[in-house]
């Protein structure tokens with residue numbers, strides 16, 4: 001049997017469920033509550049739907065997940081500030097928690113008196129507290145204020161005292177909620193170092209944090225909670241990466257929805273403006289440098305730059321997914337279609353054009369560029385109004401990118417050239433790094449390694 005499996009469990013959480021009653025229209029005043037006592041509506045919010053995990057003695061485990069997913073609730077259940085609706089929690093040994101720090105402090109009592117009452121809540125006898133009193137005071141750096149009532153303390157001083165007590169009670173299990181927000185930067189660094197010492201001494205630790213760096217430095221294992229269930233569990237570096245990538249995906253999807261709304265509104269405004277004032281005839285005619293002075297149309301990013309003679313003008317540009325939907329976020333490996341529409345002012349004078357596109361990463365790295373002539377050794381016969389599409393497999397790695405499009409004459413004169421016409425983002429489930437994905441096949445002693453499923 002592996003040594004690890006022999007190690008004793010310090011915490012066993014077994015099929016725990018927890019809901020809260022959330023009142024929707026609770027009266028504010030006593031009168032309102034009395035008058036509308038029959039109207040008090042509430043909803044049952046199921047916060048933990050079925051959580052099971054174990055923590056071995058001496059192990060440090062991090063709980064991560066987005067706001068409101070139930071991390072603090074899990075910790076409060078472990079501390080017994082709350083009780084589960086069903087399921088069981090078993091903890092072996094003395095528990096100390098850094099949750100709701102200083103909740104047990106009495107404001108009129110001095111710092112010293114509060115150390116005694118607070119440490120006794122953690123189960124220490126008077127003799128035990130006497131022997132570690134100076135260590136607690138020294139760690140808090142509050143020596144000169146220790147006999148003042150804690151109501152005269154700043155919130156940072158208050159937290160420092162509470163933290164010093166909680167970490168000096170020789171707990172077997174330490175539960176921590178976003179602890180490293182305590183005090184100033186120096187004190188935070190000191191707390192962090194102390195935690196590492198406590199861990200090295202073999203204390204079991206469960207920590208809730210939004211700081212992946214802290215989780216990776218302290219924890220042996222990480223548990224990602226989502227929708228009241230455990231979504232993933234394992235080595236912090238990998239779980240954190242998956243979590244951060246999902247958070248980025250959610251953020252980008254929101255951004256995409258906002259952008260769609262913005263574009264729709266801009267198009268609407270453009271149509272309204274077109275309807276009320278017809279563009280004067282002379283503005284529609286070709287004129288070198290004219291495009292740079294015109295207002296950018298709605299399909300362009302606000303930061304776009306437009307150059308060219310205006311003899312051919314793009315009237316629409318869209319990046320489409322495989323279903324033909326206009327998108328802002330793509331994944332590495334997706335097929336993307338760039339659809340361009342154009343208007344040619346006088347096709348008889350400018351019968352041929354070459355269309356091209358370029359992609360730049362947001363830090364201006366030129367990732368790619370090509371045109372019709374490079375790919376097909378031919379030129380496009382220009383119509384008064386035409387459409388052109390280019391389809392490509394997206395091998396770009398995660399990041400933000402900008403698209404440039406241009407159409408030029410056989411002599412190289414740019415008819416229309418729009419830089420940063422559109423922004424887009426790329427996400428990926430792969431973990432390779434760099435600018436683009438070079439799908440790699442590994443061989444060991446001539447034998448091809450099996451590729452991960454889904455790649």
Ligand SMILES: Nc1ncnc2c1ncn2[C@@H]1O[C@H](COP(=O)(O)OP(=O)(O)OP(=O)(O)O)[C@@H](O)[C@H]1O
Nearest residue numbers: 020021022047065066067068069070071072073074
């Ligand atoms: N006492 C309570 N009464 C009603 N709802 C509660 C109570 N405590 C927590 N909740 C709700 O339970 C959900 C989970 O809260 P919890 O504090 O566990 O989340 P969290 O993952 O720690 O979030 P955060 O990262 O924001 O700290 C939230 O929707 C919260 O509003």
